[in-house]
Amino acid sequence: MGEMIVSLDQDIRLDTTRARLSNLLKRHRELSDRLTRDSDKTILDRLNKEFEAARRSQSQEVFLDGEEWNDGLLATLRERVHMEADRKADNGNAGFALVCHPEERVTYRVGNKVICCLDGSRIGIQYETSTAGETYDVYHCVLESKSFLEKMIVLEHTIPFFLPLRDLENDLLFSNAKKFIDSVGDLLQAYVDRKEQVRVIKELYGNQISEIYHSLPYHMIEFSMDDCDCKFVVSLRYGDLLCELPTKVRILVWPMHHHQSKKQCTSLGSQPIPVRLSFAEDAFRIQSLPEAYAEIMQNMPNEIQQLFQRSPS
Secondary structure: OHHHHHHHHHHHHHHHHHHHHHHHHHHHHHHHHHHHHHOOHHHHHHHHHHHHHHHHOOOEEEEOOHHHOOHHHHHHHHHHHHHHHHHHHHHOOHHHHHHHOHHHOEEEEEOOEEEEEEOOOEEEEEEEEEEOOEEEEEEEEEEEOOOOOOOOEEEEEOOOOOOOHHHHHHHHHOOOHHHHHHHHHHHHHHHHHHHHHHHHHHHHHOOOEEEEEEOOOOOEEEEEEEEOOEEEEEEEEOOOOOOOOOOEEEEEEEEOHHHOOOOOOOEEOOEEOOEEOHHHHHHHHHOOHHHHHHHHHHHHHHHHHHHHHHOOO
16 A cells, blocks of 8 residues: 555656656746847848859859868958958959959858858858758858957857857958868758757657657657557767757666566666667667668567566566
């Protein structure tokens, strides 16, 4: 009788904790959506128009590959924006400068990046992220180059605030501007890949997943599910924000109360002790979330049966 009361109290406390956690997760999602939706919308609209205008006024678009994209090209871009700014200051007529030097209105495409000269001694980089071969989100970063004697700075951007752009700027922009530009592109593409994986797994398996949580950069992802008379909790951690696949995976499983038996679970008193699913953890390390989920759920019944048959009674 005493054990039943203790077990009931524990269940009540667990339900209370789950309810609080669900409410917290809901508030977190609402805040995340609002911050992502409203952040820098005015800057985004203005930069979109400015980049479109710059590309319309170009005389040509040059595709670069491999060694063609180098520090020498960046030096050329800096020289062009300074010369154009000087001509406009001397002539007092921006339109005249543009007409007289159309050959200098060149846009460069390097992978998912479009690089162009902007008015006011600025260099613009447009990052076109993609998934499944289709453009996903577009981001902008504007560098200001006042003179060759001063280092370039990030003047403005539309990159999500929770990605470490300022850290990359401090570490790389002065010493290796090319590496800075490339690293920002890699950072954005990895973020989009993780984000899209979560969206797809929600879309395909949302009816099987009871709760899902993720950090703003999607470098921490957790979700739970009930299947095969068991409850599963999946925890994924990404070693850094450039990772598209998790570097740390932990999947725990334990039987539901009404399906427990001595052969089914390892227990301490009346409470089941969760067991790690190594085969499922390996799948998440080498495949995208939707692919890994589909594979483990297909093999789950046999694996669970074998797992708890091996567990001590």
